[in-house]
Amino acid sequence: MEAKPKTMEITAERIAEECVAVRLRVLTRAVTSIYNRALRPHRLTVSQMNILVAISCLGEARQQAVCRALHLEKSSLSRDLARMLARGWVNTLAGEDGRTSLLTLTTTGRRLLNKAIPAWQRAQQQAIALMGDKQVAGLNRAVKTLRAAKAKNLI
Amino acid sequence: MEAKPKTMEITAERIAEECVAVRLRVLTRAVTSIYNRALRPHRLTVSQMNILVAISCLGEARQQAVCRALHLEKSSLSRDLARMLARGWVNTLAGEDGRTSLLTLTTTGRRLLNKAIPAWQRAQQQAIALMGDKQVAGLNRAVKTLRAAKAKNLI
């Protein structure tokens, strides 16, 4: 007979079962590895692909815009980009602002992205199969909520 | 007038909108930072807390068991544990198998976990508010599906 009322007591078991972070992180590790396995023959990671895609969508983009789009810290992006610049996937143009330069994909970068699309599609299908359609849809709603919260400076 | 049928063409825009990995990763970065901010005063990260919780739940655990529970690569856990051992949060007992040792929380580790619980609760509430109840529930289903897939060696 357990004297303490369960609703008041936070145990390791409850954290393990309920923690949003642990679930998200476990899922992300699993899904990330699916994409990375698929992309590896192209010597591309899912993180790098995300950045290529963001730059492609934004056109001539400042780093800050990419950071906002991907909810990435500026120093993280800075280092990721250093690798991608060194590999010739991305180019920088001088912007009007002396502090910034504008990012664009090089021909190499664009070609790499196109070449990797079939692998992305395979990974995408595996990920959807793994998580289920409904949960993927829920993910979309969660990201929308996140973007709305960011727009309101709640985060 | 665009000649190519849209359903056949995969563009960067479509990847940005549809990619499961980019959404999961963005969400995870946002949620992780909520927990890490809350836990920082305890000099604890959400990743470390997850490991403490897993060890606490498993009792005397081999590393492999923790890896399975958290879908973590063994080398990742090995290094995370090195820090936690150095800080005196975790202890190792010799197991029957000469290759393995059994992990337990030290008193320090257990105390740290207990002390951090209120911060975890605050972060948990913020995360649920950010994502929405329904999406959190969807997350739970997704993790269940993942564990089932792993049990069947599908991943």
Add this chain to the structure above:
DNA sequence: CCTCACTTGTTGTATATACACTCATCAGCA
């Protein structure tokens, strides 16, 4: 003009993560 607060990006440092490989041990079998 100047100064000063703000913005943008980089660097120092630390943690988190994975893959490929290695080392030690174990378990089954010849």
Add this chain to the structure above:
DNA sequence: TGCTGATGAGTGTATATACAACAAGTGAGG
């Protein structure tokens, strides 16, 4: 008993990520 494949953990190397501190540029008031 001794080999041999499997298993559990650690190491080399690389990427990903964040916070704090810094450097450089911008812009608004005075």
